[in-house]
Amino acid sequence: MKVIKLKDLSKSDYQRIVNRSAGTNESIMFAVKKSMEKVQKLGDKVILDKYQQRYGKENYQSIQVTRSEIKKAYLEVNKKTIKALKQMKKNITLVQKAQLTKKIDTIIESEKGIKVWREWRPIEKVGLYIPGGKAIYPSSVLMTAIPAQIAECKEIIMYSPPREDGRIPSATLVAADMIGLKKIFKVGGVEAIGAMTYGTETIPNVYKIFGAGNSFVTAAKMISRDTISIDMPAGPSEIFIIADETANPKFIAADLLADGEHGEDSACVLLSTSKKIAVETKKEIEKQLICLSTRKYVEESLNRYGLLAVVQTMQEAIDFTNKYAPEHLEIITKNNQSIVKQINNAGSIFLGNWTAKSSGDYATGANHVLPTGGMAKMYPPLGVDAYGKWMQVQECTKAGLKKIKKTIEVVADVEKLPAHTNSVSIRFIS
Numbered sequence: 001m002k003v004i005k006l007k008d009l010s011k012s013d014y015q016r017i018v019n020r021s022a023g024t025n026e027s028i029m030f031a032v033k034k035s036m037e038k039v040q041k042l043g044d045k046v047i048l049d050k051y052q053q054r055y056g057k058e059n060y061q062s063i064q065v066t067r068s069e070i071k072k073a074y075l076e077v078n079k080k081t082i083k084a085l086k087q088m089k090k091n092i093t094l095v096q097k098a099q100l101t102k103k104i105d106t107i108i109e110s111e112k113g114i115k116v117w118r119e120w121r122p123i124e125k126v127g128l129y130i131p132g133g134k135a136i137y138p139s140s141v142l143m144t145a146i147p148a149q150i151a152e153c154k155e156i157i158m159y160s161p162p163r164e165d166g167r168i169p170s171a172t173l174v175a176a177d178m179i180g181l182k183k184i185f186k187v188g189g190v191e192a193i194g195a196m197t198y199g200t201e202t203i204p205n206v207y208k209i210f211g212a213g214n215s216f217v218t219a220a221k222m223i224s225r226d227t228i229s230i231d232m233p234a235g236p237s238e239i240f241i242i243a244d245e246t247a248n249p250k251f252i253a254a255d256l257l258a259d260g261e262h263g264e265d266s267a268c269v270l271l272s273t274s275k276k277i278a279v280e281t282k283k284e285i286e287k288q289l290i291c292l293s294t295r296k297y298v299e300e301s302l303n304r305y306g307l308l309a310v311v312q313t314m315q316e317a318i319d320f321t322n323k324y325a326p327e328h329l330e331i332i333t334k335n336n337q338s339i340v341k342q343i344n345n346a347g348s349i350f351l352g353n354w355t356a357k358s359s360g361d362y363a364t365g366a367n368h369v370l371p372t373g374g375m376a377k378m379y380p381p382l383g384v385d386a387y388g389k390w391m392q393v394q395e396c397t398k399a400g401l402k403k404i405k406k407t408i409e410v411v412a413d414v415e416k417l418p419a420h421t422n423s424v425s426i427r428f429i430s
Contacts, residue, residue, distance in 0.1 A: 001282060002308070003278045003279055003282055003308045004308070004310070005309065005311075006271060006317075006320060007316075009309065016304075016305070017324075018374070019373075019374075020265075021236040025219050028216060028219050029219050032223060035191065035220075036194040036223055038194070039190075040197075043200035043201050046191055047063055047195065047200070048060070050191060051162060051187075055162065055164060055166040059166030060162060063186060063187060063202045063203065064183070064202060065168060065173065065185065070173050070174075072170070073170035074174055077174045081138075081171055081174070082178075084363075085142065087363060088139060088142050089142055093146055093365075094365055095366060095367075096365075096367075096384045099383050099384040100150065100384060105117050111400055112400065113398075113400025113401070114394070114397075114403070114404070115396075116392070117393050118392055121388055122388045123153055123207050123387055123389065125153070125154070125155040125157070125208075126148050126153045126208050126210060126387060127158075127159060127206035127210065128144040128148070128157065128159065128210050129144075129160070129188075130144070130158060130211060131188070131211070131212060131213050131214070132162075132163065132169060132188060133214065134262070137172060138169075139175075139362050139368065140212070141158065141175040141176050141179070142175055143368050143369050144210045144211050145179055146179060147386070148210070149179065149180075150384050151384050151385075153387055155206070157184075157185070157206060159184075159185045159203075162187075166186070167186070183204075187203070188217075189217060190216050190217070190219075193220035193223075194220065194224075196224070196228075197228055198227070208228060208387075209224060210230075210369065211231070212234035212235065212237075212370075212372075214236060214265070215235055215265060218236075218372075231382055231386050232370075232382070233371065234372055234382075235372045235373055236267070237328075238267040238326050238328060239256060239258075239268050239327070239328045239329075239330065240271075240321060240324060240329050240330070241269065241331075242272075242314075242333065243272040243277055243330075243332045243333065244272065244274055244314070244332070244333040244334060245273070245276070246332065246333060246353075247332035248332075248353050249277055249281040249284050250288075252270060252284070255330060255358075256285060257285065257298055258356075258357050258361075260297065260306070261294035261297050262301075263301065264304065266301040267306070268301060269305075269306070269326070270308045271307075271309050271311050271317040273310070273312075275310045278310050281308060314333070314335075314339065318339060318343065321345070321346070325374045326376065327346075327348070327372045328348055328350065329343065329346040330349075330350045330357065331343075331349065337351075344377075347371050347376045347381050348367075348368070348381055369382035398427075402428070405424050
């Protein structure tokens with residue numbers, strides 16, 4: 001990577017950086033749609049054939065996780081991991097429960113004798129996609145399942161790809177069992193999204209899909225919207241850092257690398273008003289990269305969608321950030337609060353040198369399922385309110401309906417809908 005001036009970025013490089021992995025969705029959509037149709041038509045057979053061919057029939061005997069697999073998982077996970085997951089569970093629960101204040105139903109009296117209000121209800125069947133192709137994500141279990149439980153969804157069903165032994169990673173299973181998930185299926189990728197959407201002989205369909213995945217999973221989720229709902233297009237990970245001369249280059253480099261190791265399609269961007277900070281960050285990336293076991297993913301992601309750029313003013317950085325709409329945004333400057341007020345498009349924001357990118361990934365209690373690929377322009381982070389929906393309720397007394405009777409009759413006449421007029425006037429015929 002080179003340190004460049006943002007204004008010197010070529011038009012093609014600008015598009016590549018801004019579009020990042022989301023720019024590849026169109027090219028894979030045809031193949032993804034074909035795979036989704038196979039799941040719809042053939043059900044369990046598609047899943048069994050795929051994983052038994054990949055891992056052997058002796059390793060992949062059932063699509064659903066059995067109780068014996070969960071017991072085995074506990075024996076393979078150390079006490080430190082279980083303790084860490086418990087702290088995550090505590091903090092996520094605390095933050096997500098606070099979001100329930102949005103459920104307060106305020107009754108509005110639009111006219112005397114007319115009341116209008118909303119009532120919140122949980123979505124009855126939700127599917128949680130837990131990625132696991134390149135890494136292990138017990139954290140994603142807690143991030144997606146705890147809000148569903150707080151929302152009181154009746155059926156919470158988890159789907160995650162098996163690894164070489166035909167099993168879901170032990171830490172992921174322990175996290176699922178720790179919070180009481182009962183229905184867990186060993187299926188990932190497009191097939192998992194297809195099964196959630198259409199159902200198979202073994203796997204029930206759901207009403208809404210939650211969770212992040214790779215470009216193929218994201219494309220499948222977009223296709224599934226024709227049939228059911230999704231939380232957001234949450235694809236390959238992204239980090240975007242705004243820094244001035246007060247930022248610590250070691251910390252910036254560490255956070256860029258932390259995001260880059262998710263996969264070769266991750267996106268890592270730094271904009272700084274200080275050329276010195278940008279150059280020192282580059283040196284730190286090279287130094288810290290040597291020690292990482294995930295180095296090949298990081299290097300590829302930096303080459304594909306990475307950017308270290310110097311801006312002339314902080315406003316230039318803010319404007320580009322809002323166009324980019326990052327999943328994770330770090331602001332490490334002497335004026336963090338004033339800059340936050342000018343940010344309209346970002347998934348999760350991290351302020352100051354000490355708010356590490358991984359703090360929000362794991363333990364602050366904030367949710368790490370976030371919109372990617374520029375979708376932060378219109379999608380919020382995952383929260384408990386995403387697991388339910390509002391119903392609208394209204395109630396009129398006779399006196400109340402009489403107050404709006406003329407309005408209804410006039411508008412219904414304009415729209416040439418006589419039955420609408422009659423539905424009101426008939427109530428006042430003696």
